[in-house]
Amino acid sequence: MNVEAVKKWMILFTEKVNQNKAYLSELDRAIGDGDHGMNMARGTTEVMAALEAKNPATVADVFKLTGMTLVSKVGGASGPLYGSAFISMAKEAGTTDSLLAILQAGLNGIEKRGQAVPGEKTMIDTWQPVIKALAAGNLSEQTIADAVAHTKEIKATKGRASYLGERSIGHLDPGAVSSGYLFETMLEAGVT
Ligand code: ADP
Ligand code: MG
Ligand code: MG
Secondary structure (H helix, E strand, C coil): CCHHHHHHHHHHHHHHHHHCHHHHHHHHHHHCCCCHHHHHHHHHHHHHHHHHHHCCCCHHHHHHHHHHHHHHHCCCCHHHHHHHHHHHHHHHHCCCCCHHHHHHHHHHHHHHHHCCCCCCCCCHHHHHHHHHHHHHCCCCHHHHHHHHHHCCCCCCCCCHHHHHHHHHCCCCCHHHHHHHHHHHHHHHCCCC
């Protein structure tokens, strides 16, 4: 895993989130409190500023700074969750170069922090199938799109959307959509 590709990944993710800020908040308005786009746009923009200011030299340091920035700058649930993912990824990147092991550590971080499992209509429902496909050697944009689309079919049992119960069915999960952007831009940046 190459540090320049990882920096490119963070830049592309920030751009994608900012381009789709209104859409992410619209999704969150339907089953949450309407701030997911704002939270993620603010968080990633702060990450860009931190990366520019500190110019970390290793993959582990890029992930660590990203995670710490998200935890400290994002108020919503997504800040600590994405933050835990990147901090766990940083720890793993200190001992391995394997993208699979690093993403798996990120997912473990999210699950530990949020006490959720696959199938509860959260960002985990993007992370888990993506990691499964990566392990099987067939991760593609289509896998990511399918994982995200599946969140529309299921009922939320974690996070704000769970207050809606059955009425959460029929709506995409905003965090699953932003995680879709994370993995699309990972492929685009050529992170392997
Ligand atoms: P908030 O709900 O505090 O306003 P955001 O709107 O920024 O925070 O983020 C909401 C997203 O966070 C949800 O769409 C979901 O993907 C994710 N999420 C919420 N709770 C959990 C959890 N316990 N585990 C994993 N992801 C979660
Ligand atoms: Mg919200
Ligand atoms: Mg909120």
